[in-house]
Structure formats: structure tokens, C-alpha cells
Amino acid sequence: MHPQLEILLELQDLKAQKREMEEAAEEHSREIERKVFKVKPEDAVAQLEEKIEEMEAVLEPEVLKRYRLVAERRPRAVVPVLSGTCYGCFVDMPTASPKTNEDIRWCEHCGAFVYFVD
Numbered sequence: 525m526h527p528q529l530e531i532l533l534e535l536q537d538l539k540a541q542k543r544e545m546e547e548a549a550e551e552h553s554r555e556i557e558r559k560v561f562k563v564k565p566e567d568a569v570a571q572l573e574e575k576i577e578e579m580e581a582v583l584e585p586e587v588l589k590r591y592r593l594v595a596e597r598r599p600r601a602v603v604p605v606l607s608g609t610c611y612g613c614f615v616d617m618p619t620a621s622p623k624t625n626e627d628i629r630w631c632e633h634c635g636a637f638v639y640f641v642d
């Protein structure tokens with residue numbers, strides 16, 4: 525798999541994790557200290573944020589630009605392609621395109637980065 529594509533997938537995972545932690549942090553601030561958190565959700569969010577910034581800095585400028593654009597509009601900026609169909613928008617990818625994850629590719633229809641799983 526293209527190293528930039530791997531970073532994109534990891535970024536997407538970290539962002540999902542961050543969203544979960546943000547929700548936990550909100551819950552936590554409302555809650556009277558019943559549960560003992562080993563790491564405060566607020567701190568975990570800050571740490572994830574730091575890691576996300578660190579990883580974004582490794583992305584090539586054009587990749588980062590597209591990533592930010594897509595991530596603003598869609599819950600997932602990187603989506604799998606199964607049986608030739610983009611799972612970001614469920615439109616078929618052009619059949620002529622080779623199924624390889626060695627290049628950075630995106631769906632012409634929804635703009636999401638794609639990786640092939642079959």
C-alpha cells in the first residue's frame with residue numbers, strides 16, 4: 525500500500541477516535557466523579573490532536589489539500605472499493621482503472637480517497 529494512503533487511513537482512525545473521546549469528555553464534565561479515569565478524556569483529545577497534526581505534516585501538500593476538502597464534507601475521507609464500487613458514494617469506479625493500492629487514488633464522483641479490498 526502507498527505510504528501516504530496508509531497515513532490517510534491512520535489519520536481517519538485517529539479522527540474517529542478523537543470524536544469518541546470528545547463525546548466522552550463532554551459526558552465526563554457533566555458527571556460527578558463516580559468513575560475514575562486513568563487518562564482524562566480532555567487530555568486524551570489533546571494528545572490525539574497533537575498526533576493528528578504530526579501525521580498531517582507528513583502528507584504531500586496536494587494529498588493534504590484534498591484530504592482536508594473531503595474530510596470537511598464527508599464522515600470518511602478514505603473509503604474502500606469493493607467489486608468496483610466506491611463505498612463512499614456507491615458509484616462504480618471506471619473499470620479500466622487498475623486495482624492497485626500502490627498509487628494514491630480517489631473517486632471521481634465523491635472525491636474520497638479509495639483503496640481496493642478485492
Ligand SMILES: [Zn+2]
Pocket residue numbers: 610611612613614615631632633634635636
Ligand atoms: Zn465515490
